[in-house]
Each structure stands twice: as C-alpha cells, then as structure tokens.
Amino acid sequence: MITEFLTWLRFLILRKKNSELDDELRFHLEQSIAAKVAAGLSASDARRQALIEFGGVETTREQCDRQRPGWWAGIISQDVRYAMRSILAHRWFSAAIVATLALGIGLNTMVFTLVNAVLLKPVPVPNGDRLVSVMERNLVHDVGSVPLSYPDFQDYRKQAKLFDFFEAVTQEAGVLSEQGNPPQQYQLDRATAGMFSMVQTNAFLGRPLLPGDEQPGAAPVVVLAYNVWQERYAGLPGIIGRQVHVSGQSATIVGVMPKDFRFPHGVDLWMPLVPTPDLAKRDNRILQCYAILKPGVTPRKAGAELDGISNRLTSQFPEDKGLGVSVLTFQQRFNGGRIRTAFLLMLAAVGFVLLIACADVANMMLSRSLNRQREMSIRTALGASRWRIVRQLLIESVLLSTLGGLLGLGLAEGSIHWFDLATTGIRPDWVQFTMNFPVFGYFAALCVLSGLLFGIAPALRSSKTSVFDVLKDRAHSVGSHRGAWLSSALVVFQFALTLVLLTGAGIFIHSLLDRLAVNPFIPASQVTTARLHLPEERYKDNEARIHFFDQLLLRLRSMPGVRHAAIASGAPGMGAANEQIELEHLPIANPVQRPWISFVAQFPGYFDTIHLPLLQGRDFNETEGTSKHEAAVLTRDAAARLWPGQNPIGKRFRLFDDKNKPTPWITVIGISANMVQEAWDDNPKPLLFVPYRQEGWDNMALVVESGADPLQSMRQAVQSLDGELPLSEPFRLKDAIEQQIWFLRIFGKVFLTFALIAMLMASVGIYAVIAHATNSRTQEIGVRIALGATVSNILLLVMRRGLWQVAVGLAVGLAAAFPQARVMASIGLRSDPVIFCSVAFMMASVGVFACWLPARRAAGLDPVKAIRYE
C-alpha cells in the first residue's frame, strides 16, 4: 500500500514528458511497418497499411494523460488561467461585479460573525463548550428562569452524576467602602468556591476563593475584578491583605482576578457563599447555578437527569411544588427572545442583500453572455463539450465571487469592529465578536455558492448556442428575446426583496422616533438622575428615611446651578412599581381579576422637576401622604381608564400589595398630562403618583435639573449626610433613554444600511437591464422615430417593460413585508401603514427614474444614426 501511495504521489507531482510517448509510438509504428515488410509487403504499402491500423495518435495521447493521478488539476488550472485572463480583459465589468459581491459577501460574513458570537459560539473560557446555566422554571406560569434555593442547589449537586462541576452564585449590589476612599457600588457575586476551578482560572494577584472560605465561621474574604483594582486602587500592588467593608461587613482582599475575567458575567467583587440560616430556607430562591457537563453529555440529557431529581424534590417539599428545572447554554439563557429574533432578522436581511447582489451580477453576466456567444460558438466548433464550457464559465464566476469575498472580508472586519464598539457596555462580556473557523467556513461556502448561484443561469445560456446561428448571424440579434424573461424575473425579485428590507428598516426607525418622542415636556439633556439605597441597618423605618430624604432635598436644591431637584421611586421613563387597584363602591371579590396600575412614589417638587403639566386639581401639599390624608395624582389616561366619562377628582381607591393587604382609601386630588413611565411595555398600565410618605421605599432616584454636571455635588450632598452611602446608576436622563433604545438605534442603523445598499443595487439592476434592452433595440427605435413616433411613444415603449417589473416587484414585496412586520411586532416593534406606503412610494419613484434614464436617451436618438447602429 505504501509503495503504491508513494508512486501515486510521485506521479501527482512529476509529469512525464510528452516526447517520451511520441518516441514510444514512433517505435511501435516502425515495428509494425517492419513486420509487414517482413511479411512481404512493399515498403510504401506496409507504411500505408500500418498507418491505417494505427489510428489517431491524439486520442491515445489524451487517454494516456488521463491515467495520471490528478490529471484534472491541470485542466482546472488551465480553466482558472483562462478565466483570469477573461476577467482581466473586461476590467471595469469585472470590477463592478467584484465590488457588488464584496458588499454582499462582506456584510454576510460580518452578520454571521455576530450571530455566531451571540447564538452559537461557546463561552470563551476553558471547557466553554460544556458550560451550561442551570435554573429552575415555573411550570404553572411557564417562567423559564427561577433562581434556586440553597437546599435545592445542594440536592441537585449531590445527586446529579452527569456534571464535572456544579456551582452557584447570588447576584447583588455590594458597596465597597473603607477609610479615606468614598464608598462605591459594585456588582457583587457570592459564589461557591468551585466557581474558579470550574473555568480553570487562577488569580492574577493573591488567590481566588478556596473551599475553606465557605465554611461557617471562616474569616470573610473578597476577590476583586481587575477593573476594580485598576479604577479604585490604581493598580496598587500591595492591595492583598487590605481590610475593607463590603456592604457594611468587614472583609479582607485576598485576590485580584486577571484582566477581563468577570465570570459568570459582569462581576466586580466575588465573596464566598457562606451558608446562613436564611440561606437554608427552601423557599429563599436567590441562586443562579452554572455547571460543566461531563464530556459527551448534551444539555438535554443533563436536563433529563435533573428533571428526575426535581420530581423527587417536588413530591418531598411543598416549597418546590410547580417547579421544574432547565439546563441551557449561555446563549439560550441570556440571548434568547428579543436579541435572538433581532439577530436572526439581521441574518435574513443580509441574506436578502446577497441575493439581490447575486441577481444584479447574474443580470450583468446575462447581458454579456449575448456578447460572448461568438466566443463560445468558436470553442464549441473546436470541439469543447457543453459541460466543459459550463465548467469554464462557472470557474470564472466562482473566481469573481472569491475575489469579491476577499475584498469583502476587509469590509466585514471593519464593520465587526464598529458593531463591537457600538455595543460595548451593553453586550454581556462573554460575547466576543471575533471570527473563528466556523465563520471562515461560512465565508468560503458563501464565496463558492454565490459564484455558482449567479453563474449557473448565464453559463447555461452561453453554452446553449447553435454554432451555425451565431457564426452566420450578428451576435446581438440572437437570444436577445430568450434572455428577457429571466432578467425580468431577476429584477422583480430584487424589487420585492428590497421592499421587504426597506420596510424592516422603516419599522425600526419608526419605533426609534416613537421612543425618542416620548415625554417631550422633560428637558432630558438637563436632567441628571442617580439611585440611592438606604441600608436597613441604619435606616430602620419610614420616619428615618423621610428625615434623611427631606434633608437631602434641601441640600440638593441649594447646590449652585440647580433649577429643580426631586426624589422619586423611579426616574421618568425608567420603570415603575405595579400593584392591584380597587375603586371605591366597585368591589371585586376575586383578587385575580383586580386590574393592575403602575405608580411612582415621590417627594414634593417632582412635577416641577420633570415639567409635567397638571391639567386639573393640584399638586400634593405637605400634609398629604400622612395617615388619613392619603392622596394621588393620576395621568389623564389613567383617569379616563379608571373612571371613564366622570370627573375623577375626589374619587377614592385603594391598592393591594403582594401579600394582598389593602392600603387605606386614597383620594384623587389632581390630573396630570400623560406620561410614559415604562418604555418597553406595549400595553402600559394606568400610571399614578403618590406621596413618598404613603409608600416609603429604601431605594430612590434623585432627579436634578441643572445646566452644569451636578453629579459631583450630588455625591457630596449625600456623603455630607452619610459618608457610607454611594450613588449608583448615575445618568443624564438623555443618556439613560439612549441606553434604553440602543437596541433600536444600532439595529435601525444596520437595517437602514442594508436596505439602502439593496435599493442601490436594485435600481442599478433595473437600469442596466432596461439600458441593455434599449441598446439592442436601437435600430428598431430609429425606424419608429423615422416613421413618426412621438417622444411619449418611445418613452412608453422603452419604459413599459420596466414599469411592469417594478409594479410586480412591489406587489410581491408588500405581500412578503406583512409577515415580516408580524415577526417584528413580536419583539415590540410596532409598524404603521405609513411605513408601507412611503416605502412603496420611494421604491416606485426610484424604479421609474431608473427606467426613465435609458428611455430619455432612446427618445433623443437621431434616427439616421440609430438605423445605421451596429
């Protein structure tokens, strides 16, 4: 076997000389003649007869060549060289094709890189392909991610056999403080000690958490993320061993993790998960679990094993009733829903762009195939088979698409970088937008497939020529009608797809503008917000909190440059609490049927700060909110929904908290303008405002309107009252709104870019087809003009076909755009008939213009020149 392989290899590389075979054949012929002479023939007869017997030498030579291993490589390389020559010979034509394909393939590679990172690629940690997220799920309400309790976690961990690691964390906000350093709020994860060995990561400085740390009574320790070490401690090397306070509890810094390590995600501080009596309750669900599957175990199989354990737990413990378990990859857990749909939509959209590009290129090649028929006919006449010609042309197409693809790879690299920057701080840190082998595979497949896709029809057309027709006739008059329906179909297809893309982009932009126009009365660029949490240990009751906030308000208002300041449970547009409501004299017996409302608890002056106009009634006074003086202000919309057609001032209602306990009766004292508080809720609940005294929370938002940046003075104001209190989530309201709509802004931009590129390609496509068709009808048009056809006759003649294509394309596209709008509605993007109309109108005008250009030229032809046109 080995010697045979080596022989094969030797002949694969080395070629025999042609002259060897010639010598051998000559010898054969001479022997044959000699034999015949010996048999008694005359020399010339012997020679003649031997030659007849001998037959053709050329076929033998070809046959011998074909025995060589890898002989076809020579043929292919010949084809490639020929294709290269042909590409270079039509430089501008080829450049147009390569540029079109570079856009198509480049954008597809980019989007696939993103989709791969968001939905497919394993998390970039060791054994990331076996890393899963384990949560419970509520079987009754079909909620997919319910945290686990500590006892549940331990039962799963002990009984499960299909996991190498099974770890858990809690996520909370942790305040890091120490002498001489202002307190700061961070993302704190309390983790089981195996969390670090699970992802095989050691500390950059000091040590990670160790099993000894989670023993009850162990000395409390904290591990810092690299960014905290850099930002808070300026990379101080002697940080290990320092005593700090974490949320009021003292702890020792024992380690700093390597740069960019934030596992599971976005963590700043890690502390050991030490069992406490509170943690030991089976209904205290605060744990998220992460696990490494044993090699070869699928998440589904592992899920089945945990289901069995979960069934036992459910039957054993009443707290676990109605709970199942779910084992998902990171992508499935954290990038589901809206994100997944948006990325898949993007992949579909960019696929459309490539299809449009291919249609464009196919049309260009089709129009040239008419000019190439002469070349192909000659090759056929010289003995090339149809398959050989088709193969040759396909090699040319694939070569073109590969050139385009390589150019597009640079484009992809650039746009991935843009997307990476645009989503920094928004995307989870384990999503890394980089290319990997699947991406390159996808890229290579795209190059080959798109080459075949746009190349096959023109190749078949070019090769299907009758030698006689072409050689005796003028090339352009043959086949010009055969090609017509195909290029028309391609144009219709392009217009339909472009319309779908433009509608998609339109829906994104419509939603974006919608969101930006929310709450127009608020001067969002002047308003700064930050949240403040009063720890229960130091602020035990409502009185203490009211006292603190009243004092803080005075200090905020006295800050220089501050026009208004207020404190509310949620900054405008940043969400609200929900409770069930019951109106006086309208009791509802079944608690499930009570309607829900949203509310914001606030301190006096809030309406002025956000410039919310009061339409009726008045603002709260100082006594309202105290016992027996419960009051509320409703938005106009809420009033109309709760008391339709009545004057709501003076009406009373009460709210029910999550333990179904009613508040005292609350009187409506005012009606405000409408306002959006829950930006992402498609079906917002009626919104009302209550005084803080009525609903005393420990976590409030400070809202300050100021020309300058007041954040520094806000911090000082807070810390002059309590040095241990950090401000969290500080934002200009405008930026906060931006943060909420990043999704719309980025995807809107992406979709708009795709749609505009598609529109450009489609209009170039229709222009090229009409112009080419017109060109080949120059003589006919000349005759018509000579016979008295008017300008409008000619315009109509030329444009008729194009206008039909545009009309059909738009109709098909509109039909396809409706299901798309439905998919987009499922992720909260409302569409509007205006979008469909304006997009259709835009496409129609572009199409008509693209047809009109060649038509105008045709109408202006000089009949004498046109008739002589070759």
Place this chain on the structure above:
Amino acid sequence: MPTSTDLLQGTLDLLILQTLALEPMHGWGIAQRIQQVSKDVLQIGQGSLYPALYRLEYKGWIKAEWGNSENNRRAKFYRLTAAGRKQLQSEVETWDRLSSAVSLILGRTVEASR
C-alpha cells in the same frame, strides 16, 4: 474477431501483467506476444495498449526503462514490480473464480437447452 474494447473491463490489465511476468518487454512486444499466444484472437491496438500501460505504471505495478531492442533501436521496456506481481496473483485468482462461475452457468444453460 473481438478487439480489445470488447475485452472485459480490466482484462487487458491482467493480460499485460501476465505477459510481463515472463520477461521485461516493450509495448510492441507485448501486443505481439498477446496476439501470438491467443492465436490471433486478441489483437491489441496502440489506442488501448498505451493508456493501459500508463495506467499500470501510474499505479506502480510496472516500471518503464529505456533500453535497446533486438534490432538495436531505443525502446521503452516495461517490467513487473513486486507490487505488480502481487496484483497479478490476486487478479488471476479473481479471474479464475469469475470464469469458473461463468462456465458453470453456461454449462447448465447448454444442458437445459438440449
């Protein structure tokens, strides 16, 4: 008279290998030898002979060397390699099995028709 194209697929290879098993030979010699031994039944034209020789050489079963012919002309001589000898043996076995199977069937057909 059957020409080489009528030969069973692969039979030509077998014939060449068998012929070369005796001594190294040039192409003309191989064709002549096959014709003589088969009593003029099998005549191999150059159009089949040389592609077959090239095929066998590319497979490493025979090896070509330039030498001088009987009448002192330069000619290419083919000889069997060790791999070729092994191949010949297995092809002969296959042939024997095949031909005895075919003759079994033919024999039965002949008897049935009587």
